[in-house]
Amino acid sequence: MKLDILQSLNSERQARRAVIVVTDVASGKQRLVKAADVAKDPLRPVLAEHLRSGKSGMEQTAEGRVFLTVHVPAPQLVITGAVHISQVLAPIGKLLGYDVTIVDPRTAFASIERFPDVKVIAEWPDKALPPLGIDHYTAFVALTHDPKIDDPALTHALARDCFYIGALGSRKTHARRVERLKQQGLTDAELSRIHAPIGINIGAESPAEIAVAIMAQITERLREEVDAEPAQPSIAKAAS
Amino acid sequence: MLATDNDILKAAEDWRNKGRAVALATVVETWGSAPRPVGSNLVIDEEGNFLGSVSGGCVEGAVVTEALDVIENGKPKMLEFGVADETAWKVGLSCGGTIRVFVEKVE
Numbered sequence: 001m002k003l004d005i006l007q008s009l010n011s012e013r014q015a016r017r018a019v020i021v022v023t024d025v026a027s028g029k030q031r032l033v034k035a036a037d038v039a040k041d042p043l044r045p046v047l048a049e050h051l052r053s054g055k056s057g058m059e060q061t062a063e064g065r066v067f068l069t070v071h072v073p074a075p076q077l078v079i080t081g082a083v084h085i086s087q088v089l090a091p092i093g094k095l096l097g098y099d100v101t102i103v104d105p106r107t108a109f110a111s112i113e114r115f116p117d118v119k120v121i122a123e124w125p126d127k128a129l130p131p132l133g134i135d136h137y138t139a140f141v142a143l144t145h146d147p148k149i150d151d152p153a154l155t156h157a158l159a160r161d162c163f164y165i166g167a168l169g170s171r172k173t174h175a176r177r178v179e180r181l182k183q184q185g186l187t188d189a190e191l192s193r194i195h196a197p198i199g200i201n202i203g204a205e206s207p208a209e210i211a212v213a214i215m216a217q218i219t220e221r222l223r224e225e226v227d228a229e230p231a232q233p234s235i236a237k238a239a240s
Numbered sequence: 241m242l243a244t245d246n247d248i249l250k251a252a253e254d255w256r257n258k259g260r261a262v263a264l265a266t267v268v269e270t271w272g273s274a275p276r277p278v279g280s281n282l283v284i285d286e287e288g289n290f291l292g293s294v295s296g297g298c299v300e301g302a303v304v305t306e307a308l309d310v311i312e313n314g315k316p317k318m319l320e321f322g323v324a325d326e327t328a329w330k331v332g333l334s335c336g337g338t339i340r341v342f343v344e345k346v347e
Binding site: 004007028057 | 249257264268269315318332346347
C-alpha cells in the first residue's frame with residue numbers, strides 16, 4: 001500500500017466518511033475510492049453494495065480479482081435529555097462500541113456528576129447538534145419529553161438519514177408530536193422512521209430496563225441493515 | 241458497519257512516518273469457522289514488531305515471518321492457512337477453518 005493511500009484512508013476515517021480500498025490481489029495495485037466518488041467509479045454497483053453492507057470482501061470484477069477493504073465510521077449514539085434513562089443508556093452504548101454524546105440545555109440535568117465519562121453538551125440542539133456530524137452511522141434518541149428540545153433535534157436527525165431514530169413517549173404523546181412536526185413540513189414517510197413508543201417490547205418499567213429495550217432496538221436496526229437490503233436507499237443515495 | 245482495527249491502520253501510518261519499514265497483512269477470505277473476520281489487519285515492522293491480529297494468535301508468527309520477506313523484496317504475497325494445508329505450512333488453524341491473508345508493503 002502506498003503511504004499516500006494509507007494517509008487518505010486514515011484521514012477519511014477520522015472525518016467519519018466511508019471509504020473503500022480496491023486491491024488487485026494479483027499485482028498489488030491499489031486505489032482508494034471515497035464514498036462520494038463511488039457513483040463515478042467503473043466498479044460502481046459492486047462498490048455501492050459493499051458500502052451498504054459495510055463488509056469487506058473479495059470480488060471477481062472486470063478489473064480482475066479484487067479485494068475491497070470497506071471502512072465505514074464507528075456508530076455514534078446521540079441522545080437528547082440528560083435524564084435517568086440516559087444515565088444507563090450512555091454506558092451501555094459505550095460498552096457496545098458507540099461514541100456517545102448527550103445534549104441537554106437544562107444545566108441542572110446535564111451535570112458532570114450525573115454523567116461521569118460521557119460527553120455531555122449543555123446547549124440547545126440548534127447549537128449542539130451541527131458540530132456532532134450526525135450522519136447515517138448515527139443512532140439518535142430523544143428522551144427529554146420536552147418538545148422545545150426533542151422536536152428540533154428529531155428534525156435535525158431525520159434530515160441526516162440516521163440509521164436509527166427513536167423518541168420517548170406514549171402513543172398519544174407521539175401522535176401529538178407527529179402532528180406538530182407535520183405542521184413544520186415533515187412528511188408521513190419521514191415521520192414513520194421514528195421508533196415510538198421507543199424500544200423493543202420486553203415489558204421494561206425502570207429507567208434501566210427502558211435503556212436496555214432502546215439499545216436492543218438500536219442493535220436490531222444496525223444488524224438488519226448489514227444483513228438485508230435496506231428498505232430505503234441510504235448510503236447509495238448519498239453517494240450518487 | 242461496526243468499524244474494526246481502528247488503531248492498527250493509524251499505527252501503520254505512524255510507524256512508516258517514523259521511518260520504520262512496514263508491511264500490512266489483511267484477512268481477505270475465510271472458509272468455515274475462522275477466528276477473525278475478513279478485513280482484519282496486522283501491521284508488522286522490519287524488526288518483527290506487530291500490532292493487530294488476523295487469526296487470534298494461531299498463525300500470526302508465520303504471517304510475521306512472511307511479512308519480513310515482503311518488506312525486503314516489496315512484492316505482495318497471498319498466504320493461505322488451514323487444517324488441510326499442513327504440508328505447506330507448519331501452522332494451522334485449530335478451529336478447522338481456512339483463511340487467506342494478503343500481505344503488502346507500505347511504501
